[in-house]
Structures are given as structure tokens and as C-alpha cells.
Amino acid sequence: MNLQVLPKGALVEWIELLSARYRVIGPKRKQEVVQQQPAGDTQQPPREQYIFGELQGAHELELSYPSTILPPKKVFLPQKEELFSFKDNGHQVDLQLDERRTVIFGIHTCDLHAVLLLDQAFSQGAADQHYMARRANTTLVSIECLEPCSENAFCKDMGTWIMPETFDLHLTDLGHEYALEIGSAKGSELLQNLTNIRTATETDYWRFNQVISAKWARFPYRLEADLSELPSLLAISYRSQVWEELGQQCLGCGTCTAVCPTCYCFDVVDEVNFDLTSGKRFRVWDSCQFGQFASVAGGHDFRNSRAARLRHRFYHKFKYQSDSFGLAGCVGCGRCAEACLVNIKPIDVINKLHRKRVAVSGKRQEVMG
Amino acid sequence: MTVSTKPKVAFFDFTGCEGCQLTVIDALQTHADLLSAVEIVQFREAMSERDEDYQIAFIEGSCSRTSDEARLKAIREQAQIVVALGACAHLGGVNALRNWQSSDDVRRYVYGQGGKLYDSHKALPIQAIIRVECFIPGCPIDRNEFVNALKALLQHRLPRLPDYPVCAECKLNENECLFMRGIPCLGSVTRAGCGAICPSFGACCEGCRGLVSDPNIGWLRAVAVEHGLREGGFEAASRLFLSHELMESEGDRHGKH
Ligand code: SF4
Ligand code: SF4
Ligand code: SF4
Ligand code: SF4
């Protein structure tokens, strides 16, 4: 391992250097709009929230952020993006590719694992030009989490609390300095012209190992089932009562899929001009949690129940995605649990399914024994 | 005089504040090319000429008088496409607040002794009287949604409205949920399409775009109570725009319809 050491104070210079060559994105504080409410109202001030956004300088960078509302997928797959414009009834098409050179700072390891899954999803078969263009021009600077970001996170269970094998540049907080691991040529390019950086000494390696090994005990296991059992646990739980119960609660709001770093479903919409022959095609995020596009006049459509949609999400995260990519479909970031208004949380759902299975097999053994 | 082959469009107003028509006038300023695609033949709010020959009718406002019904039916006779423009035409709007009381009482409060002379009744969405091809929800309507709906109609298709809740758009804007700040919000049962404009500016969603087709009102009520809204608070908050829809679904549940 080639370890470099950078004093924290040098971040200012580093971000400045990078900003001359790249669009620099990182976790920063979200400014919420607060409306004046009537006196005596129960309103509380907004909590600290973080988002990935373009940085105006190192002062905006919040490297010890717990989590962000949306994951960094929005950089590669924006909420709404123009795919192309067309003229002459589509006979003339002008492709839009975003090739801005970009650095994303401060990606947690769970989110990094998620980006690797997105890479697979968008490169398999006919590769997605729009995603690939952004991805090819982006360098990821990840950072080691030394504490769990929330009680909803279960990255240790999912194996995403540590680095994947593929990365560009990875930071570990050593107190007054950052340890830097270089994982790719793209990553080492970011260090050009940086004066304050030095190669790690034996003492640095020792400190680094201390920090990493102290991390182990701070992260609890939160799933009662083992990662390798999850696909089969889901497979046998298809008819479980749990889905019906959760379906009663679910609001069908799609918040969980929007905030999920490994959700990538989208819809394509055209916006034509009044000549009706020219316009633009956009891609927008979609969600499996939305019902069928039912007729507007209050036509109720119960074919596709919330319970069935919710079950589909859990199957997709914990079974289908791992079946097709060989990577965990859920990286255990906890965002969906944090954001769901009716408290539908993967840890609880998996543990509930697991306990039901244990209870059932216990009973079977009693009968057989 | 030249004969235009452009589709003829007319605007009509019933019980409402005319805010949606103002939004249309606003859209004409920002999308001047709209007038190259259609011919507006009737629009009281914007012009004095009137022509009774039109294909697309945009109707603003709720139906709140017996005498309105004949006028609505006449529009329906003439138009190939009827569009309900804005929350009043779509849902009964704010006017439907009065539906919780008897029309006799309402007339008495408003007009005093002479109340009996007025033919006003409950404020109804126009769909309660005539068939409607499509809706442009909102109070007021969203300018872009109006423009896109018109384009869809010109392409001989019906505009597609989102059938998922405002929360979805609220998350795309990366807002902290207002419930976390103790502000109750109707976004999770309200049809998206406005870009979650109210929560994005720190104000709760009041449901002006109407309910999604499968709203989970029961659990939203529980969420509101969990976040400190008193029992019954949800009902109070949802009456502003959803009175008619809630009364209808109440009616459904009791088997009358
Ligand atoms: S699980 Fe929660 S976040 Fe997801 S759609 Fe249902 S209510 Fe919304
Ligand atoms: S399913 Fe939830 S916990 Fe898992 S990766 Fe997605 S948002 Fe994170
Ligand atoms: S829908 Fe709203 S803005 Fe439009 S007329 Fe009715 S009250 Fe006014
Ligand atoms: S603020 Fe309102 S619209 Fe936004 S997520 Fe919360 S409930 Fe939904």
C-alpha cells in the first residue's frame, strides 16, 4: 500500500488547485428556507442537513458529515437531465453529453460501493452514454467512516463499511492529518502540484492501523441474518404477512427510492415546442413505489397494491440486484429508513422476516423431534 | 378576412378568483409562440371579442349555482375537449369549504334575508355536472403544466398527470421533511406536479392539486399525530382544498353514491 499524508490545513490549497481544473463537488450544509409561522406554533428550527453540492471553497466542505439527503448518484444521474434535442420530427437529433471534469469529495464507502453497482447497471448491454460520459470524467475522493452515521445504518452487515477494491483516492482522518491511499491514475492526478503532501513514515502506518482497527468495535452488527442468507430469506418470504402489514403503512411516496444510492429507475419524457416537430427529450427519476399511471378522474387501481410494490423494492435491493450484479443491492446506508415518514426500515423488516423464519423452523423441529 | 385553421380555444369562468386565468395570461407573455399554434376565440379576462365556435374549452371555477349548470352543458355541447382549469374546477376548490354546512345556512350568512332568492348550492367540481377530458390542477395552476397540457392536446393526446405524491418531488429538491420541524404537511397524499413548491419554500403542502388516486390518509393521520398535531388537526388542514374529495370518499365508505 502506498500511503501519503496531508495536513488538514492543506485542504484549502488543495481544493483551490483542483477548482482551477475541475468542478469540485462535496458534502456541504443545506440552507433550509424557514417561513414565519403564527405565534404559539409548534415549529422547531431545521436540523443540520447535508447535501452534495458544488463547492465555492474548502470552507464549505463538511468532511465529517453524517449522511446526505440524496446520495452522490445525482451527479451521474441528475434528477432531470436533457438527453437530446430534436428537430424536424426527430430526423435531426442533437445529443447532449455532460463531459465536465468533476471531482466528488468525501464519498462514504457505502456510497462508493453503490457507485460501483450503478457502473455495472449502466454499462451492461448497450451502455448508457449519458451516464458513462459523466462517470468517465469524474474522480471520486472517498473517506473512511470512523463512526456509524446513524442508528439506521447497517453498512457493517452489508460489507460496505470498508473500501471496495476499486477506488480513486481514499482519505482516512488521523486527527491533524489525512492519510491518503491512491487507488488509480485518475486519483493520483488530483495530487499534482500539491506541495504539502509527504510519503507516510513507519509511525504514520502505525497510527493508520490504530485508527482502522479501533473502528471495528464502534460499528455494531444490526441484522440478525447473515448477508449471504438474505437472498434466500427473501425467496422464502414471498407470501409473508409482513408485506401486507407494511403495505398498510406505506404512503407510496417514493422517498425511499429517491434517496437510495443504488436505485436507478427512470422515465423518459419529451417536451415539444409549439411547432410540434422540435423539442427536447429528458430523463427523470422514477420509482417502483408509484402506482400504475391510473386515469386521472379518480379511477382507483388496486391491481398494483402498495404491499406488492414494497415487497418488490425489498426483493430488488436484497435479492435481484445481488443476483444480477454479484454486489449488494442495498449498501446499508440507512437513508431510506431515515427519510420514511412511516418508519419502514430495512433493519426492522429483515429482522422481522428472519425471526418469522426461525420461529417456523423451530416449530418444524419440534414436530419432527 | 383570413380563415384560420388553428384549433380554436375558449376560456370560461365560474365560481373562482380568476387567478388561474391570470396565470394563463402570464403564460401568454412568456410563451408568445402559443398564439401561433391556437386561436383564442373567447377569454373574458383578456379580450372583448367572442366567438361561440371552439374546439377546446378551458373552464375555471366551480359550479355553485343551478343556473351555472345549463351554461356548463352548453359548453360541453360545443367543445370537443373540456379541460378543468385549476383547483376550483377540478376539486370544487376553496369554495367547497362551505359544503360542510347546509346551503340554506350559507345563503343566510352571506346574503341575509334575501338569501332565499339565490340559487347557489354546494360548490362542485365541474366534473359533477359534465364530462371532462382532462384537468390542470393547482391553486393557482402551474404555468408550465398549462403550456404542456395544451401541447399534448395539440398532439391529439391527453396530458399525463403524475399519480404519485408531492413528497417525491420534495425529495428531488432535497428538502428536509417539514414534519421533522413539527410542521404538518399534506404532501404525501397530494398529487405531484407542482415541483413541491410549497415545502421547498418552507410552507406545508395544503393539497391544492387534489388527492393521488390511492391516498393513504389513515397513516398520514397517524404520522401527523406522532409529530405533535392534535387529533382532528389533519381534518382541519385538509378541508381547504380537499373538502369535496373527502366528503365523496366518506360517502363511498357509507355505501351511498
Ligand atoms: S416505504 Fe416509506 S418512503 Fe418508501 S414509499 Fe413507503 S412511505 Fe414512502
Ligand atoms: S435500501 Fe435503504 S439502506 Fe439500503 S442502500 Fe438503499 S437507501 Fe440505503
Ligand atoms: S383554482 Fe385557485 S386560483 Fe384558480 S380561480 Fe380557483 S381559487 Fe382562484
Ligand atoms: S415536507 Fe411534505 S411533501 Fe415534503 S417530504 Fe415532508 S410530507 Fe412530503
Ligand code: SF4
Ligand atoms: S405543494 Fe401542495 S399546496 Fe403547494 S402547490 Fe403543490 S400541491 Fe399545491
